[in-house]
Amino acid sequence: MKRVQQQEDHGRIGAVASSGVTLPGGANRARECVLDVADLSVEIRTDDGPLKAVQHVSLQVHAGEVLGIVGESGSGKSITALSLLRLLPERASVTGGSVQLGARDVLAMDQTQLRSVRGAQIAMIFQDPLTSLNPLMTVEHQLVEAMRLHNRKLPRDEAAVRAGELLELVGFTEPKRTLSSHPHQLSGGMRQRVVIAMAICNHPQLLIADEPTTALDVTTQAQVLSTLQKAREQMGSAMILITHDLGVIAEHADRVSVMYGGRIVESGSTSELLSNPRHPYTLGLLASRPSVTTRKRLHSIPGTPPQLFEELTSCAFAPRCPHAQERCRTEPPALRELAEGRLVACHFAEQADTWRSAIEAEEPEVGVDPADVASSSAPQPLLTVSGLVKDFSGRRRLFRASDAALRAVDDVSFQILPGRTLALVGESGSGKSTTARSVLRLIEPTGGQLSFDGIDVMALSGAALRRFRRNAQLVQQDPYSALNPRRTVGDAIGEPLRVHGLASGRAVAAKVTELLEAVGLRPNHARRFPHEFSGGQRQRICIARALSLEPRLLVLDEPVSALDVSIQAQILNLLSDLQRERGLAFLFITHDLAVVRAIADEVAVMYRGRIVETGIASEVLDRPQHDYTRTLLAAVPDPFAAGVGLSTEATHAVRPMIGQG
Amino acid sequence: MLTRALSRLLQTVLVMLGVVTAMFLAVRALPGDPAVQLAGPSATPATIVAIRAQYHLNDPIFTQYTHWLGQLLSGNLGISIIYQTKVTTLIGQSLQPSLQLLVAAMVIGVPLGVLGGVLAATHRRKPADLAVSGAGSVVLGMPAFWTGLLMLLLFSVKLHWFPSGGWANVFTNPGDGFTTLAMPTVTLGAGVAAVQARFVRSSMIEALTGDYVRTARAKGASERRVVWVHALRNALLPVITITGIQVGALLGGVVVIENVFARPGLGTLIANAISQRDYPVVQGVTLVLVAVFVLVNLAVDLLYSVVDPRIRH
Numbered sequence: 001m002k003r004v005q006q007q008e009d010h011g012r013i014g015a016v017a018s019s020g021v022t023l024p025g026g027a028n029r030a031r032e033c034v035l036d037v038a039d040l041s042v043e044i045r046t047d048d049g050p051l052k053a054v055q056h057v058s059l060q061v062h063a064g065e066v067l068g069i070v071g072e073s074g075s076g077k078s079i080t081a082l083s084l085l086r087l088l089p090e091r092a093s094v095t096g097g098s099v100q101l102g103a104r105d106v107l108a109m110d111q112t113q114l115r116s117v118r119g120a121q122i123a124m125i126f127q128d129p130l131t132s133l134n135p136l137m138t139v140e141h142q143l144v145e146a147m148r149l150h151n152r153k154l155p156r157d158e159a160a161v162r163a164g165e166l167l168e169l170v171g172f173t174e175p176k177r178t179l180s181s182h183p184h185q186l187s188g189g190m191r192q193r194v195v196i197a198m199a200i201c202n203h204p205q206l207l208i209a210d211e212p213t214t215a216l217d218v219t220t221q222a223q224v225l226s227t228l229q230k231a232r233e234q235m236g237s238a239m240i241l242i243t244h245d246l247g248v249i250a251e252h253a254d255r256v257s258v259m260y261g262g263r264i265v266e267s268g269s270t271s272e273l274l275s276n277p278r279h280p281y282t283l284g285l286l287a288s289r290p291s292v293t294t295r296k297r298l299h300s301i302p303g304t305p306p307q308l309f310e311e312l313t314s315c316a317f318a319p320r321c322p323h324a325q326e327r328c329r330t331e332p333p334a335l336r337e338l339a340e341g342r343l344v345a346c347h348f349a350e351q352a353d354t355w356r357s358a359i360e361a362e363e364p365e366v367g368v369d370p371a372d373v374a375s376s377s378a379p380q381p382l383l384t385v386s387g388l389v390k391d392f393s394g395r396r397r398l399f400r401a402s403d404a405a406l407r408a409v410d411d412v413s414f415q416i417l418p419g420r421t422l423a424l425v426g427e428s429g430s431g432k433s434t435t436a437r438s439v440l441r442l443i444e445p446t447g448g449q450l451s452f453d454g455i456d457v458m459a460l461s462g463a464a465l466r467r468f469r470r471n472a473q474l475v476q477q478d479p480y481s482a483l484n485p486r487r488t489v490g491d492a493i494g495e496p497l498r499v500h501g502l503a504s505g506r507a508v509a510a511k512v513t514e515l516l517e518a519v520g521l522r523p524n525h526a527r528r529f530p531h532e533f534s535g536g537q538r539q540r541i542c543i544a545r546a547l548s549l550e551p552r553l554l555v556l557d558e559p560v561s562a563l564d565v566s567i568q569a570q571i572l573n574l575l576s577d578l579q580r581e582r583g584l585a586f587l588f589i590t591h592d593l594a595v596v597r598a599i600a601d602e603v604a605v606m607y608r609g610r611i612v613e614t615g616i617a618s619e620v621l622d623r624p625q626h627d628y629t630r631t632l633l634a635a636v637p638d639p640f641a642a643g644v645g646l647s648t649e650a651t652h653a654v655r656p657m658i659g660q661g
Numbered sequence: 662m663l664t665r666a667l668s669r670l671l672q673t674v675l676v677m678l679g680v681v682t683a684m685f686l687a688v689r690a691l692p693g694d695p696a697v698q699l700a701g702p703s704a705t706p707a708t709i710v711a712i713r714a715q716y717h718l719n720d721p722i723f724t725q726y727t728h729w730l731g732q733l734l735s736g737n738l739g740i741s742i743i744y745q746t747k748v749t750t751l752i753g754q755s756l757q758p759s760l761q762l763l764v765a766a767m768v769i770g771v772p773l774g775v776l777g778g779v780l781a782a783t784h785r786r787k788p789a790d791l792a793v794s795g796a797g798s799v800v801l802g803m804p805a806f807w808t809g810l811l812m813l814l815l816f817s818v819k820l821h822w823f824p825s826g827g828w829a830n831v832f833t834n835p836g837d838g839f840t841t842l843a844m845p846t847v848t849l850g851a852g853v854a855a856v857q858a859r860f861v862r863s864s865m866i867e868a869l870t871g872d873y874v875r876t877a878r879a880k881g882a883s884e885r886r887v888v889w890v891h892a893l894r895n896a897l898l899p900v901i902t903i904t905g906i907q908v909g910a911l912l913g914g915v916v917v918i919e920n921v922f923a924r925p926g927l928g929t930l931i932a933n934a935i936s937q938r939d940y941p942v943v944q945g946v947t948l949v950l951v952a953v954f955v956l957v958n959l960a961v962d963l964l965y966s967v968v969d970p971r972i973r974h
Contacts, residue, residue, distance in 0.1 A: 115882070120881060145882070
């Protein structure tokens with residue numbers, strides 16, 4: 001009975017919210033509502049029963065505004081987006097609610113009506129530009145199709161001309177050439193701009209962009225987002241921007257809704273919500289995000305996001321909430337209005353100020369003191385890389401000269417001191433992963449010297465090389481594919497010990513237990529298989545496996561890139577702790593400058609196979625010398641560029657965008 | 662594109678040489694002596710020795726090989742030991758019936774398989790899918806020669822709709838051509854369709870989960886357009902390769918089915934030649950079968966690069 005009452009509450013509050021929303025520029029006038037989503041619920045059929053992916057979500061989008069939806073994987077944000085155009089995968093279905101587009105309910109339309117809405121009134125931009133275009137059709141074909149599906153009378157050649165103009169609008173300098181290209185001939189950023197052109201070609205009232213830049217490099221992301229904003233303004237469309245990145249939200253959304261466990265837990269204007277979060281989850285999310293400007297121990301949210309199979313009888317966040325009380329475990333909080341347009345689903349939202357000041361009181365951590373490193377007492381480097389080169393030979397051809405070799409790593413030199421972290425930062429294709437693999441001799445370097453603790457690594461082979469590998473271990477980016485799905489966790493962690501003949505039988509089991517505890521897992525996890533674990537837990541398993549040989553150097557290749565921000569904070573903190581306890585040196589590969597700030601003592605910036613800038617991490621980030629480093633830094637969207645942690649200042653400031661096109 | 666075609670052609674020639682050499686050796690490793698066969702049961706040892714000398718069967722195997730290869734390059738496949746006719750003439754007579762059957766089976770089987778596969782994929786776990794998959798399993802479960810025999814029993818012996826064997830050229834004598842072609846074509850074509858449908862189904866199911874398919878739907882494309890224009894072309898890419906390989910399986914099927922329907926093609930020719938140890942004929946027919954298979958797959962490979970722009974560039 002109570003539950004029913006609550007659902008009605010959700011609907012009512014949604015309606016209240018839609019009537020008076022604070023719009024950007026401070027104007028408080030009511031604008032036309034483009035899309036009104038009320039009490040939307042979606043279930044996904046799984047082997048464990050129906051998963052309540054989206055529950056009672058209500059949101060409104062007004063003409064010309066950008067509504068941000070932020071959340072971690074599994075929060076229901078993408079499922080929400082897909083259900084607005086009924087593009088849900090087969091196993092998911094809408095179980096309740098309505099999606100009003102003007103006077104019509106999208107959920108009640110027949111196929112013909114639905115098709116006339118898709119791509120014409122509401123257009124979508126998807127996450128992965130590498131796969132969202134048809135690989136067999138030219139760009140022209142796909143753009144012309146998008147136009148002619150909604151305007152049969154438009155002649156093909158006229159549509160082609162318009163397609164060229166659209167490409168110009170989204171920043172292509174040679175639209176003719178692009179039109180005749182196939183998707184694989186374009187880079188990721190270019191493909192996403194083609195997708196944007198396709199989305200705006202029919203002047204839609206609403207764009208839905210689902211993680212439009214997550215798959216792109218940070219500098220490309222900045223270009224694509226500014227292109228998207230420009231195109232959107234030109235067409236006068238409203239937009240729903242779905243992302244996990246609060247920085248992107250801060251720079252591009254007027255209002256924002258935070259999703260957790262399939263529900264909206266907080267919403268409000270972007271500046272208000274980011275500077276004055278009221279829900280402990282939003283607060284935790286903001287605090288767990290590493291900052292480019294300040295180094296401090298990350299405030300991770302313990303545990304993992306829920307997968308809800310039952311109607312809630314408690315707050316979905318309570319198990320992870322540091323402030324949870326008895327009431328949170330017995331009564332699910334309703335989304336209530338704190339102020340006009342400011343909604344939160346927390347019983348104790350009024351106490352948010354004290355929670356926040358507690359987080360802000362945490363002292364910034366001091367990185368390495370530059371003077372300390374410069375002093376002559378610095379220890380001998382553990383790893384010295386000098387003049388490292390790696391070529392990938394070109395394709396050999398029968399009747400022509402072979403393709404030129406590609407130099408992936410070009411004259412790279414650096415040192416890592418024992419117990420310290422060197423971050424190797426760069427965008428995709430910069431050669432940072434190739435460097436990491438070459439250093440471990442997992443791929444054979446073409447040239448250069450590698451010295452580990454005084455030993456010439458390049459000269460090693462056979463047993464001596466295996467002994468070196470005991471001291472230098474790798475943790476890879478994707479914890480989903482880095483573990484053999486058919487072997488138990490205990491086997492995976494214990495295997496290095498057996499391979500190197502360091503332990504057998506009981507001793508292996510004891511060591512596995514010790515390692516599992518060291519990375520924050522339970523000993524009985526050893527008997528389980530990888531698929532039973534979340535991404536963050538799997539990365540812990542990979543770290544435990546790498547530690548089993550008690551190495552002195554860990555090469556970490558983008559170890560947190562595949563993880564959600566709250567989980568990323570847990571893993572980064574774990575790595576810091578392990579480094580301190582075990583005196584490990586890290587070669588930390590990343591594309592994320594904020595992660596560099598959080599974990600690195602020194603940094604080397606890679607660009608096209610070369611190191612363009614290197615130095616103490618804080619110095620390089622505060623006073624970058626090379627243009628490329630500056631470009632990278634400028635492209636990072638950061639909600640708190642202005643100050644320390646959760647500053648109360650409004651930070652919805654315009655940040656410089658790098659070149660369009 | 663041209664260099665690719667040329668290099669593939671060179672590879673093709675090398676493959677053919679390898680296969681033909683292996684066949685040359687394999688035939689000679691078989692137990693049994695063609696001279697004994699040729700001489701007949703009442704021949705004296707002296708006759709057999711004379712025959713062996715006449716056909717160079719006493720030469721060292723390497724000499725036999727170079728001799729045979731030299732002749733091969735000048736288009737001479739030798740003379741049949743049993744029929745005492747040029748092997749090229751024998752093959753020339755048998756090629757048409759076999760090729761017509763092969764092409765007919767593919768023409769019937771491939772489109773039927775694609776259609777069934779798409780139908781099954783778009784109606785996954787629904788009656789249409791079960792019907793297609795079920796029919797496919799039944800066809801694949803029954804050996805072609807048995808299906809052929811059943812058809813013979815029903816359609817020629819009982820109903821007298823089709824002749825039980827023989828052949829006529831469909832181009833010069835369409836009436837008899839098609840009636841003699843019908844049953845062997847259905848027998849072989851059904852197998853092609855069944856395999857094809859399986860691959861198209863799984864390939865299509867995967868294609869339909871593609872992001873570009875979702876993009877097409879989000880554009881407002883109709884479901885028919887999504888399936889037949891966007892998904893199918895992508896789904897057919899891996900199937901093209903399968904189709905080439907199927908031609909190989911079909912060549913084996915032709916050999917069996919021609920014997921069932923007493924169709925005087927390459928299959929009948931090689932079956933008789935093997936049982937009579939007629940080396941030149943076995944070698945010659947093998948060469949033709951390999952050539953057909955390799956050339957079809959060369960064509961498939963080149964077709965692939967025409968269809969898929971990612972390979973073209």
